[in-house]
Structure formats: structure tokens, C-alpha cells
Amino acid sequence: MLATEILTQQHHEALDLIAELQDASGTATTSYDSTFKKLEDALLLHMREEEEIYYPALAKYDEFSDLLSYSIPEHEAVRQYLAQLEPLSPSDDSFQDVLADMRAAIEDHADNEEDDVFPKSIEVLGEDRIEELGDEIENMKNAVNKRKTATP
Numbered sequence: 001m002l003a004t005e006i007l008t009q010q011h012h013e014a015l016d017l018i019a020e021l022q023d024a025s026g027t028a029t030t031s032y033d034s035t036f037k038k039l040e041d042a043l044l045l046h047m048r049e050e051e052e053i054y055y056p057a058l059a060k061y062d063e064f065s066d067l068l069s070y071s072i073p074e075h076e077a078v079r080q081y082l083a084q085l086e087p088l089s090p091s092d093d094s095f096q097d098v099l100a101d102m103r104a105a106i107e108d109h110a111d112n113e114e115d116d117v118f119p120k121s122i123e124v125l126g127e128d129r130i131e132e133l134g135d136e137i138e139n140m141k142n143a144v145n146k147r148k149t150a151t152p
């Protein structure tokens, strides 16, 4: 599978989990805590896959010389939102306010990747290379999941 397809899927999965958590407003149930944990794990892994595999492969090319300078700070902002959300409960207003801000930031960032960076990367690096990067991402994902099941 193309790296860009995997990463696009992950954007949608994250936004679906965010929508679920937005329904949690005012309803204190522990199942939403596990939904948040799932979202946090998914976003952190997604950003690692991009930062350690996908972005470095692109950054070698002139067409992507400014990629890291705006993408990494945007990821950093998402990590800060996650840290703010961590001690809060999904039923709290404060959680929902931060979540709404994080959702907007992720939507902007994901739109830019899906509309601009992803198609351009296929053009510049070629489909075969983007497919290889997809394999590397799958390997990282599998290694992380294996570790997770080993340490409950």
C-alpha cells in the first residue's frame, strides 16, 4: 500500500475518534477515557511514521525543502494539545474546548498533506518509492503493536 494511502487513512481514523469524543460532552463514562487513549496512541504513532520515515525521504528533494520547517511545528502543537487533554475528562467543558482547537489544527494540517504534499510526493519520488515507504510504515506499526501486546 502507498504510504500516502496509509497516512490518509490514519487522518480519517483520528478525526473519527475526535468526533466520538465530541459526543462525550457532559456524559461521564470510562469508555470515553479509552477512546482518548486510542486517539492519543494513534496520533503519536502517525506523527512518528511521518517524522521518521515519510518526511525524511521527501526532505532530500528541493520541492520539499520547506516541508520540515512547517510540518514539525504543527506536529509539536498537536503533542501539546494531547498533553493538555491528558489530565482532563472528556465530559468536561475544558476538555471539549481544547479538543475543538486540536481538531481544527489537525484538519488544516491533514488537508494540506492530502491536497498538496501527498500527491506531489508521488509525482516527485515515484509510486514505487512511496510504496516502499508504505512497507516501512507497516513494519513500524507492527513492531509498535507487538510491543503493546507484550506489555499489557
Ligand SMILES: [Fe+2]
Residues within 6 Å of the ligand: 047, 050, 071, 075, 109, 113
Ligand atoms: Fe503530518
Ligand SMILES: [Fe+2]
Residues within 6 Å of the ligand: 007, 011, 046, 050, 110, 113
Ligand atoms: Fe499526517
